Amino acid sequence: MSIVIRKSTIDILCAAKWIARRDCRALSSVPEKVDIGEEVKEKVPGHKPRAHNPLLEYRHVYPEFLPDPNPKWRNSLREKMERADMLKRRSQIDIPEFYVGSIVAVTISDPHAQGKTNRFVGICIDRKGSGLRAEFILRNVIDHQGVEVRYELYDPTIQLIQVLRLEKRLDDKLYYLRDALPEYCTFPLDMDPEILPEGTPVPLNPVQVKLKPRPWLERWERQELKGVSNIEEHLKEKDRVRRELRKTPWEKYDLMKQYRKTIPAEDQSEIWNEVYNQLQQMRVSRKKMSRKRTFATPKTQLA
Amino acid sequence: MTTSNMKLLCTVLGKMRIDNIITRSHFSHPRFRPPYWYLPKERVMSDELLTQENKDFLEEVKQDKLIHQSALVSPLANNEPQELVQWNPFTRRVGLIARKIGNYPMWSKDGKKFQTTLLQVVDNHVIKYIPPEEFKPMKSSKVVWKEKRKLGCLLIGSETIDPSTVTKEYCGLFNSVGMLPKKHLCRFMISPHAALPTGTPLFATHFRVGDHVDIRAKTMDRGFQGVMKRWGFKGMPASHGVTKTHRRPGNIGAGGEKARVWPGTKMPGHMGNRWRTLRGVKILRINTKHNILWTLGVAIPGETGAMCYLFDTVLPLKKLNTPPPFPTHPPVEDLPIEYHDESIHLFDEPTITFEES
């Protein structure tokens, strides 16, 4: 009995702590949410004029440097060691900036393949995991057969990650491409990389895909997808009614849910301060190397 | 002749005393018996009406003590390595107290991925040594016929805490060593010649890369659980006329002679929060700066942030073959930051490539 009482008091204390922290966060002026869209951010009333922190932009470019927000698994020292290992791996191989919707070519050393290397090209349909666990899924249609391969970002057998087309799509996850017509994810394996001029923002591809008729793998109509054009064609009255019933419009006002899903801005800036210099140095040195290479290639051609 | 023999027998029998007769009419839970070096630690916290000056003063004293503690030189540092005491396979060394801080994947040289658990050794110090002659643990009801191996008892503390949060008696245990009280205190049974002087700090380098350790920790507390979660029973069907018994155990015994619940029947009850030992865990990597051990596998009991105790393994095939740092690794200034096992691929090594066979 006594244990129960003690536990409950601890719970109350924890809850009080949570609430206190939340209040503090509401006062913080820096944009703190990771997953929320632009509109919601603007609605949040700021007490001071919002300071724009360039460091926080890194969360889009290097999302795997942010740890899992579940407090059960957080430990600052482990995260630090993990980040150090990630930077060590990044010093060996250039892991470029890419997003869900970008077209990526991955070359791995494969003990099963004939030349001991294997290359796959595809559109990135998901990026998940944090730290050394980060992984991404590529999808392509080869010989009229849809193929998906999952890669780990920090796997030491990956020889090269090349971004063939850097762009974003309208949705965070593109699993609906599995049910879309095959031309939306067919990419030639010998695709040439498209080089964006320096300093341009990452283009957003507003293409809307067409889905095949049902049956589907998931109930796409309930997921509020922006990148699908013909979802209404395949729905029956029953599905529309169900969709209305299942809607959760209150979730965007659930501050606690957002808090649990994200890393606070203060923690984030700490992380970015730690890794910023090294990442920047690596970027600069890579740029120099690539310039040298471009200078070097015409010489070889002449010779 | 016979009478003398009878007499002898009588005297022998007369000397024999039977003072431990175990009569167990019902199962009684083993009560918590504190070890005799145990001193109550928890204290009732009251709001002391201290002035700001006094509070500052207390803080200053604490800082002074902390500085004093960190300035303590390890007794092993200035001693010459003693040639007399040598490690042999029957020696029992001291262990470590570590904290589980999470897990992340690593890759082997042939490109295979495996999960590792990180254990941090947080300022471990030797607090007290009780030689085997003085060490008399509380009598158990079991009569021990065999003469046991004589082992000494070494107390190791971990994680310094604020002395005002614990009782005076508990602080006294550490004051004699000149140290601030520790959060965790653990007893290690060791061979007498593996004894360490009090105040010796222990580091992660106490173990070597490639060694196997036994890890003792408390499992995750899952509370009162049903039979399906606790013992993995199958439960009963979800439909086909089954009512109210979807997750219940069903029959727990037969009738007739055995018309009772047999001891050891698997039933619902409290699950987890028990001491469990995971034996033969390999150490893959050691960081000497932060005192972190990377161990193979994720099966170490407890959640992230739980404490665990590390020992040299007792498994016969994984036991130590070569002499380890004995009695412990002395504090050395110029250690390499990291030690690695040969099988793992370091993250700053070039990409793995496979040769055409």
Place this chain on the structure above:
Amino acid sequence: MFRILMNKLSTIQSHGFHTTTCLNEVQLLTRLRVVDNSEIGKRAMAEGKPPKVICVYNKKRVGYIGDRVMVAIKGQKKKGILVGLKQTQKVKVPKFDSNNIVLIDDNGTPLGTRIHVPIPTILRTILKERTHAKGADYTKLLGIATRFV
């Protein structure tokens, strides 16, 4: 009338009900896709009667990549090797949009002469391991593949 006919046709194509679980496991009565150009396989796929699994030759009775299965195809019993799976695969192993099969005979010789979809490279190692000196030679299957991923 036309609608009824259409409905019937659609049920044949999508089978109307699921025989596989949500894990997309290959188990008893799973419909597979023949991806080689053997006569019987081509005709079965063209008629919209893809083969059904009637036995998976392993202990678990769930087919994984490279496993041998027995299928019922056009009223006959044939053996085949799973060369592509729909279920979630390990890292770096491709996952396909359909469960693919290549028909073989008892010696491991494929019935067709060409496989017209890509094949995972890990199959090379798996099939080499499964092939023993006196048993069936499954590596012949690798010879008729057109592309590896």
